[in-house]
Amino acid sequence: MFASSSVCMCVSNNSDLAGKVRALVLCDGSALSVIKKARDYVHVGWRIAANPLYGNFKPNQQPYRTILLYRQDGDGTADIESLTLIENALRVFEDAQIVRVPGEYPAATEKDFRYLDFVLMEETLKTFGVLSGSLSRVTGRDSA
Amino acid sequence: MKLELLKAKVKNVVWGEKTAMLAGGVLQVNKEDLLAAVNEVQNFKKISAEIARPGESVRIVPVKDVIEPRCKVGDESEVFPGMIGDVESVGSGQTFVLEGAAVVTCGKIVGFQEGIVDMSGTGADYTPFSKTNNVVLVIEPKDGIEIYEYEKACRIAGLRAAVYLATAALEAGAKADETETYELPSFAKAMTAHPGLPKVAYLYMLQTQGLLHDTYVYGLDGKKIIPSLIHPNETMDGAIVSGNCVSACDKNSTYVHQNNPVIKALYDRHGKDINFIGVIITNENVTLAEKRRSSAYSIKLAEMLGVDGLVISEEGFGNPDADLIMNCRRAEKIGIKTVLITDEFAGRDGGSQSLADAAKEADAVVTGGNANMMIVLPPLEKVIGYTDYVDVIAGGFDGSLRADGSIEVELQAITGATCELGFNKLGAKTW
Amino acid sequence: MSYKIVHYINQFFAGIGGEEKADVAPESRPGVVGPGMAFKAAFGQNAEIVGTVICGDGYFAENMEEATAQILKMISVFGADAVIAGPAFNAGRYGTACGTVAEAVQRELGIPAVTGMYAENPGVDMYRKSVYIVSTEDSARGIKTAVPAMAKLTLDILKNGTAGSPEEGGYIERGLRVNCFNDKIGAQRAVDMLIKKLKGEPFKTEYPMPDFDRVAPAQPITDMKNATIAVVTSGGIVPKGNPDRIEASSATKYGTYSIAGVQSAEEVAYATAHGGYDPTYANHDPNRVLPIDELREMERAGEFKKLYDYFFTTVGNGTPVAAAKKFGTEIGARLKKDGVDAVILTST
Numbered sequence: 001m002f003a004s005s006s007v008c009m010c011v012s013n014n015s016d017l018a019g020k021v022r023a024l025v026l027c028d029g030s031a032l033s034v035i036k037k038a039r040d041y042v043h044v045g046w047r048i049a050a051n052p053l054y055g056n057f058k059p060n061q062q063p064y065r066t067i068l069l070y071r072q073d074g075d076g077t078a079d080i081e082s083l084t085l086i087e088n089a090l091r092v093f094e095d096a097q098i099v100r101v102p103g104e105y106p107a108a109t110e111k112d113f114r115y116l117d118f119v120l121m122e123e124t125l126k127t128f129g130v131l132s133g134s135l136s137r138v139t140g141r142d143s144a
Numbered sequence: 145m146k147l148e149l150l151k152a153k154v155k156n157v158v159w160g161e162k163t164a165m166l167a168g169g170v171l172q173v174n175k176e177d178l179l180a181a182v183n184e185v186q187n188f189k190k191i192s193a194e195i196a197r198p199g200e201s202v203r204i205v206p207v208k209d210v211i212e213p214r215c216k217v218g219d220e221s222e223v224f225p226g227m228i229g230d231v232e233s234v235g236s237g238q239t240f241v242l243e244g245a246a247v248v249t250c251g252k253i254v255g256f257q258e259g260i261v262d263m264s265g266t267g268a269d270y271t272p273f274s275k276t277n278n279v280v281l282v283i284e285p286k287d288g289i290e291i292y293e294y295e296k297a298c299r300i301a302g303l304r305a306a307v308y309l310a311t312a313a314l315e316a317g318a319k320a321d322e323t324e325t326y327e328l329p330s331f332a333k334a335m336t337a338h339p340g341l342p343k344v345a346y347l348y349m350l351q352t353q354g355l356l357h358d359t360y361v362y363g364l365d366g367k368k369i370i371p372s373l374i375h376p377n378e379t380m381d382g383a384i385v386s387g388n389c390v391s392a393c394d395k396n397s398t399y400v401h402q403n404n405p406v407i408k409a410l411y412d413r414h415g416k417d418i419n420f421i422g423v424i425i426t427n428e429n430v431t432l433a434e435k436r437r438s439s440a441y442s443i444k445l446a447e448m449l450g451v452d453g454l455v456i457s458e459e460g461f462g463n464p465d466a467d468l469i470m471n472c473r474r475a476e477k478i479g480i481k482t483v484l485i486t487d488e489f490a491g492r493d494g495g496s497q498s499l500a501d502a503a504k505e506a507d508a509v510v511t512g513g514n515a516n517m518m519i520v521l522p523p524l525e526k527v528i529g530y531t532d533y534v535d536v537i538a539g540g541f542d543g544s545l546r547a548d549g550s551i552e553v554e555l556q557a558i559t560g561a562t563c564e565l566g567f568n569k570l571g572a573k574t575w
Numbered sequence: 576m577s578y579k580i581v582h583y584i585n586q587f588f589a590g591i592g593g594e595e596k597a598d599v600a601p602e603s604r605p606g607v608v609g610p611g612m613a614f615k616a617a618f619g620q621n622a623e624i625v626g627t628v629i630c631g632d633g634y635f636a637e638n639m640e641e642a643t644a645q646i647l648k649m650i651s652v653f654g655a656d657a658v659i660a661g662p663a664f665n666a667g668r669y670g671t672a673c674g675t676v677a678e679a680v681q682r683e684l685g686i687p688a689v690t691g692m693y694a695e696n697p698g699v700d701m702y703r704k705s706v707y708i709v710s711t712e713d714s715a716r717g718i719k720t721a722v723p724a725m726a727k728l729t730l731d732i733l734k735n736g737t738a739g740s741p742e743e744g745g746y747i748e749r750g751l752r753v754n755c756f757n758d759k760i761g762a763q764r765a766v767d768m769l770i771k772k773l774k775g776e777p778f779k780t781e782y783p784m785p786d787f788d789r790v791a792p793a794q795p796i797t798d799m800k801n802a803t804i805a806v807v808t809s810g811g812i813v814p815k816g817n818p819d820r821i822e823a824s825s826a827t828k829y830g831t832y833s834i835a836g837v838q839s840a841e842e843v844a845y846a847t848a849h850g851g852y853d854p855t856y857a858n859h860d861p862n863r864v865l866p867i868d869e870l871r872e873m874e875r876a877g878e879f880k881k882l883y884d885y886f887f888t889t890v891g892n893g894t895p896v897a898a899a900k901k902f903g904t905e906i907g908a909r910l911k912k913d914g915v916d917a918v919i920l921t922s923t
Binding site: 406408409417418485495498504517555567569570573574 | 704740741748749750751752753754755756757758759760761762763764765766768769770772773774778780781782783784785
């Protein structure tokens with residue numbers, strides 16, 4: 001469980017998080033590549049804070065993914081719960097026929113997806129004390 | 145606690161002078177009065193109402209929520225407590241129901257929103273709301289409001305419309321065609337009632353991942369509750385309201401919360417094959433610590449009740465699969481036998497693993513079907529709502545728009561198609 | 576109308592010979608050969624076997640990609656409406672070949688293909704998802720029932736465009752989830768199921784959980800400096816010439832070879848017997864699969880005490896789980912007896 005001595009790292013391909021989340025590791029590519037990157041960290045002792053399959057979007061729909069990792073002194077071997085969840089997520093995304101990459105959709109839809117990705121992780125980011133800003137998404141977005 | 149549902153059977157809906165039940169099960173609705181009742185809600189630029197009946201060549205999209213018109217009869221409590229009613233407890237006395245009618249809200253909260261209700265054709269076979277006479281509200285927001293405000297406005301508008309219809313019809317003298325009585329005794333009596341019958345409870349998982357994925361209990365955001373007991377009758381009075389807008393096929397609309405079929409089925413067998421003790425609500429948060437807390441707490445409640453068996457229903461897929469499996473393992477570990485209700489995401493060919501998590505303890509599972517299955521929806525004459533989603537499909541998002549106007553989509557786009565409360569006959573088997 | 580069918584069989588059913596002729600390359604013959612006669616009878620007026628393509632099982636296993644391409648080319652010449660392969664009964668390599676050919680036919684030629692196998696044939700696990708496999712008996716004695724079933728399924732697919740359910744079509748479950756409408760709604764089915772479960776009566780889950788054969792991880796080594804380490808591979812690394820003739824696929828045995836004093840896998844000119852991956856890199860430097868060089872270095876550096884004097888090897892390609900379990904149990908017992916503390920398992 002998270003303790004105050006924990007160190008956090010947030011792996012994401014959601015550019016809207018820039019400047020709003022501390023310890024952000026922004027990466028390019030698909031949600032799958034974010035999961036793979038997080039998986040690699042899990043193998044060296046990082047734990048995941050939230051289920052990587054958050055949000056009721058099929059993997060072939062949502063191009064964004066944000067995974068918050070944390071570790072404490074002495075964490076060296078993989079945490080089995082984290083590993084199981086990240087491997088399950090990896091399988092679900094690998095099974096998807098389509099892999100979405102940021103930038104494929106019209107700008108307004110992309111913005112909605114980034115916003116949803118953010119708000120679904122918002123509580124978790126807050127709980128772990130890495131949130132330093134908020135996002136807004138308003139109606140009348142076609143002009144966005 | 146005892147609740148009587150006074151059900152007037154609605155076989156048709158028409159616009160007319162005064163909102164009232166006419167002979168032959170015709171619900172007549174005064175459109176201006178309906179819109180006036182709804183218009184008290186702020187943040188709308190425009191709101192319009194249309195009727196969609198079973199069998200008509202009508203497509204409603206994107207559907208946000210579906211609500212059954214209900215109101216309390218001569219009672220101080222109000223339906224949808226904490227949402228539009230007061231927060232006093234519900235679930236006893238009498239509730240008037242316009243059975244066979246539904247309010248459907250259409251709101252394009254985000255650009256990629258699904259939620260198709262076809263009143264005829266192939267799609268109609270899969271959505272339960274092709275069988276109801278629907279009053280559809282199409283809700284256009286003011287520009288520049290936060291989208292969670294828009295979601296809330298749509299949610300409240302639908303609830304208000306449902307209460308308005310039931311109240312106005314009742315005041316105009318509508319009579320019940322049928323009365324159903326639901327009653328469970330206090331725990332003190334329940335524990336010694338029906339000796340020899342196994343004690344059974346229902347673990348009711350609510351979608352609570354965040355914006356557009358929320359559920360409300362007495363107006364409280366479900367992700368902030370600790371699992372708790374709820375009387376099954378409270379759900380019939382709208383104690384649980386949906387704020388869930390994504391994954392049309394397996395979101396539990398307010399209508400299915402009001403008519404929870406698991407609760408109905410447990411009542412049906414109560415005193416015959418089982419001793420139905422009560423309902424535990426829990427959530428489906430994303431943070432792992434919250435998951436463990438809710439799972440441990442809800443199974444502890446089941447243990448405190450001393451039940452032998454538990455029906456566990458899920459809402460959504462992916463993240464909640466982990467909660468479902470965790471709940472199952474914890475219950476089975478302490479000797480409580482479980483049956484799970486879920487749906488599947490096994491890929492378009494049905495060849496992928498259906499759930500994101502699995503356990504050998506989960507040996508009794510009921511499925512609402514594979515949501516990735518492709519279906520072809522014929523072109524229909526009229527579309528109520530916004531065609532954006534269809535345009536998105538045309539853009540190759542999630543299916544395809546064919547030259548003849550038919551659309552090929554995954555079952556997931558169809559509202560309520562694979563309902564994980566077990567609302568439908570749809571299931572799946574292995575070929 | 577009469578459909579045109581091509582039949583794929585191995586060297587044995589073609590009457591060319593047994594294991595000694597397993598290395599024959601693909602060939603094509605017009606009309607029926609061997610069991611094709613039985614199919615001819617079963618099809619009657621509905622379909623005609625226009626040609627038969629034959630390949631030795633050994634040849635196929637050792638040259639899978641090339642053989643498949645050759646066979647496809649031969650099949651395509653006949654302009655057939657469908658392909659039948661086998662039945663292979665319980666023959667592992669033949670089953671794998673039938674499955675590979677059937678899958679390739681469907682994918683590359685876009686026509687249906689049907690095969691037949693015994694339920695425990697390793698080809699079943701490999702191809703049940705993509706190919707219709709009629710369930711047969713475990714030996715050629717079952718040909719009398721296998722042929723009419725395969726013929727019927729082939730005709731059903733050609734005529735109706737669908738094979739129906741596994742029961743209707745007589746094929747082995749493909750593991751595909753297919754939607755259906757039940758008599759009762761889900762909630763009633765759930766409560767019915769719970770009542771049966773509570774009463775201890777038999778009930779049937781609607782979604783069988785995937786079968787995980789999980790093994791609890793062993794305790795970590797506490798004293799690595801004094802540990803004896805062994806290496807075991809399913810990557811098929813064998814001494815040159817493959818003295819024990821471990822099969823390229825569907826292995827029926829494993830080999831035990833001494834590495835006492837061996838400093839690098841290259842020294843003994845090991846090569847891979849594995850038929851399921853591109854062997855170029857393994858053959859170029861077998862340490863890539865059997866890392867003796869690195870292990871010796873660590874041994875010298877004192878990171879662990881001793882590299883065990885033997886390595887065990889088999890081919891994981893299409894090897895039935897039951898056979899793999901048997902190998903594993905035997906190897907494990909031997910390692911334990913010889914005081915090995917830990918084992919490194921390499922695959923491909």
